[in-house]
Amino acid sequence: MKYLVILWLCLYSSIVTAHKASDSYLTLNVQDDATVLGRWDIALRDLDLLLNLDENQDRQLTWGEVLQQNQAIEQLARSNLLLQRGEPCQTFQFQPLAIDSHVDGQYAVLQFQTQCASAGDWQLKYQLLANIDQTHRGILQWQQNYQVLTPANTWQTLGIATTKTQTFSQFWQQGVIHIWLGYDHILFLISLLLPVVLIRQQQGWRAVTDWRVAMIDATWIVTAFTVAHSITLVLAAQQWLYLPSRWVESVIALSVMIAALHNLWPIWHRYRWLMAFVFGLIHGFGFASVLADIQVEGQISLTALLGFNVGVETGQLAIVLLLIPILYRFRESSKYQSLILKGGSGVILLIACLWFVERVFAIQFG
Structure with a gap:
């Protein structure tokens, strides 16, 4: 039991200041065999992390603050993106800096042009945030092919058509x-699963005596969540349905609050x-934030979408298969209801409340 308590403490300390995973979006198109036109969308929050754009430290970036660092932003782009064709291409020539809204916030838009050799293999070196955030991903569109750039794989050979299997694997x-x-998403799911090893009675809770009862309850919950977020993931990723990112993220935090509160005062246990x-319908919009800014067409987009969704379900299944046996093991402990169900739900509720305030009022505690 003490290990579960330690787990909750680690959970609180690591999650309460957590930030969304970082992504950038890079498009490269070859014109006249040697001229390359590019567009690179980089999140302002990432540029602020690297360049300290928020000069007055009021946690609100203004257009003026961004423009003051225009040259630094361009230099950052040149030093973290190298394109070559046998030999390095010429220095990127940038158009005036612009801003665009993505589903997860404001991005700086760097449009540029460069001249490269007329023959040779295309190679790209991408190292944005490589020494700071190993979870960062760059989504590259190269001549209608899509590839995922990671800090662990800074060099990428271009010009080779990506197969459906490769696309599926990358997005999985x-x-x-x-x-x-x-x-x-994880805390919402955990909140719903904490009571699956218990049965609600008028006098309170009692532990289940058959593991199959817990698995059936968990299956209903996980299936409902999966079906719901898969529906809105497809709708949002294909841009058939749109909800403002700030609203979505706030409601997701609210859903975690409600799920945790329900464990403390259960009303609709069954x-x-x-x-x-x-709430899974809303979580689907959150999952779609990774894909919503990728303008893909045709069969490959469906492959990427399917791979990403299957990857989400795989990761979710791994969490469930790890969690349920642990909960079942300790269900009859005298401390399960007080420390794990109620104490754990209290910790989750506190974290969710902090998230909700951050997202509604656009402030940052950590």
């Missing part, structure tokens, strides 16, 4: 990573699967 990995780093489905 990103789906797994996204759910494992999606602490709000219908937690319905809670999983209703």
Whole structure:
């Protein structure tokens, strides 16, 4: 039991200041065999981390503060992105800096042009945030092919068509990573699963005597959550349905609060699967934030979407298969209800409240 208490303490300390995984979006198109036109969208929060854009430290970036660092931003881009074709291409020539809204916030838009050799293999070196954030990903569109750039693989050979299998594999990995780093999604699921090893009675809770009862309850919850977020993931990723990112992230935090509160004051214990489905629809928009800014067309987009969704489900299944046996093992302990169910839900509630305030009022505690 003491190990579970330690787990909750670690959970609180590591998650309460957690930030969303970082992504950038890079598009490269070859014109006249040697001229390359590029667009690189980098999150302002990442540029602020690297260049300290928020000069007055009021946690609110203004257009003026961004423009003051225009040359530094361009130099940062040149030093973290190298394109070559047998030999390095010429220095990037940038257009005036612009800002664009993505589903997870404001991004600086760097449009540039460069001249390269007329023959040779195309290679790209990408190392943005390589020494700071190993979870960072760059989503590259190269001549209608999509590749995922990671700090662990800074050199990428271009010009080779990506197969459906490769695309599926790349986005499957990103789906797994996204759910494992999606602490709000994980805590929502954990909150719903904490009571599966208990049966609600008028006098309170009692431990289940058959593990199959717990597994059936967990299956209903996980299935409802999976179906719901898969629906809105597809709708949002294909841009058939849109909700503002700030609203989505705030409601996701609210869903974690409600799930944790329900463990403290259970009202619809038998219908937690319905809670999983209703709020799962909103969580799907959160999952889609990784894909919503990728303008893909045709079959490869469906492959990427399928790979990402299967990756999310794989990561989610791994969490469930790890969690349920632990909960079942300690279900009859005298401390389970007080420390794990109520204490754990209290910790989750506190974290979710902090998230909710951060997201609604656009402030940052950590």
